Amino acid sequence: MTDATASGRNDRGEWRPEGKIAVPPINHWPPRPGAVLRWLFxxxxxLWPLNAFWLGxxxxxxxxxxxxxxxxxxxxxxxxALLLGRNLGFILLLYGGLHLYLYVFELQGKSFRFTLKPLATDSGRFLFRHQVRDNMFHALVSGVLVVTGYEVLTYWGFANGTLGYVDAGASPLLFWGWFVALLILAPVVHSAHFYFAHRLLHVxxxxxxxxxxxxxxVEVGPWSGLAMHPVEHFLYFSTVVVQWLVALHPVNALFQIHIAVFNAATAHTGFEKLKIGERLVIDGGSYFHYLHHKYFECNYxxxxxxxxxxxxxxxDGSDEAQAAMRRRLRAIREAEGNS
Ligand SMILES: [Zn+2]
Ligand SMILES: [Zn+2]
Structure with missing residues (x-):
């Protein structure tokens, strides 16, 4: 196990993973089907462990x-009210659990933590001048309300036949095949929807x-994941609308919602990896999104x-990527200046 306090910290005390962020083989061109299949399983x-766990x-x-x-x-x-209470419970459990694990009891120590700075406790940027309380407020009030609103509309639509209007009895093989395909594709849908919604938010x-x-x-903890303006909650969770259009079973929509709820926590832990015990190390993709918080105009x-x-x-975290981002931003500014 690499010790985060060793070679990975720069002279400002920031943990920087070695090497570039590796992208999955679906990004390769020409396509490499063998590599994609291996990566899938x-x-x-x-699929394992995180998406399978969310599906469970x-x-x-x-x-x-x-x-x-x-x-x-x-x-x-x-x-x-039942859905509202259940979603409140889920978010408290996951976000609160991660926060307690990483920041209150510090059960992972500083291992893989991006910064040694504490989360803000006296800053005018945050409600109550307190980062965690501010983040919790936004997540637990408008976050829970908006996600529950989408879930309510989902079930109401399916129960009334407005959504998922194909009957399983007509062609069970097609029905369940489509069901499984949409489960497998749900994280891709999330990733793509997040890209477009997020780019829109940067207008x-x-x-x-x-x-x-x-x-x-700028520095994040798990609760930062759903620390959003209500309009952003509305846009972020609208990923379920994709399933409203294509899914035949409400579980596809529920899984899409859950990925949005759960991924926001793992993408904002403030740690490159999550260590559970000495053997299980989970990479929730948080360095990728951490770079977005640090530099704003990348990794949407x-x-x-x-x-x-x-x-x-x-x-990808490298100096070359940093220079390329600077060039891109300079070109945008020049184009704006000329128009
Ligand atoms: Zn974020
Ligand atoms: Zn952003």
Missing amino acids: RFPGY ITLVTWTWLTPELASMKSLELWWI RFLYRKVHVLHHHN GGNLASLDKLFGTFH
């Missing part, structure tokens, strides 16, 4: 923590009025990176 890889939570949630679909045909307070007007709230978190999408690669906004 290896451990750790695309989704299946448990659907089976035991969600009312019967037929009972959600009309909008009634009891089941909406000057939206950035200043909305997204700046999230970027007050998820850590699958395809769209950032395609549109030239990928930053």
Whole structure:
């Protein structure tokens, strides 16, 4: 196990992973199907452990923590309140659990932590002048309300036949094949949707009025993940709309929602990797997104990176990528100056 206090810290005390951020083989051209297949099924890889774990939570949630679909045909307070309470519980458990693990009990020490600076406790940038309380407020109030709103509309739509209008009985093989394909594709959908929604949030007007709230978190902790303006929550969780258009089963939509909820926590831990015990080390893609918080104009999408690669906004953490980003920004500024 690499000790984060050894070779990986620069003279400012910042932990910088060695080498460039490796992108998954779906980014390679010409395509390498063998490498893609290996990446899909290896451990750790695309499916295991993180996405499979999230899917497990989704299946448990659907089976035991969600009312019967037929009972959600009309909008009634009891089941909406149930979903609201359950989502509040999930976010408290995951975000609060990670925060306690990493920042309160410091069970991982400083291993893989990007900065040695504490999270802000007296800064005018944050509500209550306190970064964690500010972040919790946004996550637990508008975050929980907006994500639950999308989930309510999902079940109501499926229960009424407005969404998922194909009957499983008509062609079970096609139905369940499509079901599995959409489960496998859900993280790609998330990554791509996040890219476009996030680029939109960086349009000057939206950035200043909305997204700046999230970027007050230069150094991040798990709760920063959902520290967003309500408009950003609305855009961020709209990833489920993709499933409204294509899914035949509500679990596909629920999984899409869950990926958005859970990924926001793992992408903002403030640690390159999460160590559980001495053997299990999970990379939630947080260095990729950490660079976005540090430099703003790069790594807009998820850590699958395809769209950032395609549109030239990928930053792999290297000096060359830093120089390329500077050149790109200078060209944009010059173009704006000439117009
Ligand atoms: Zn962020
Ligand atoms: Zn941003």
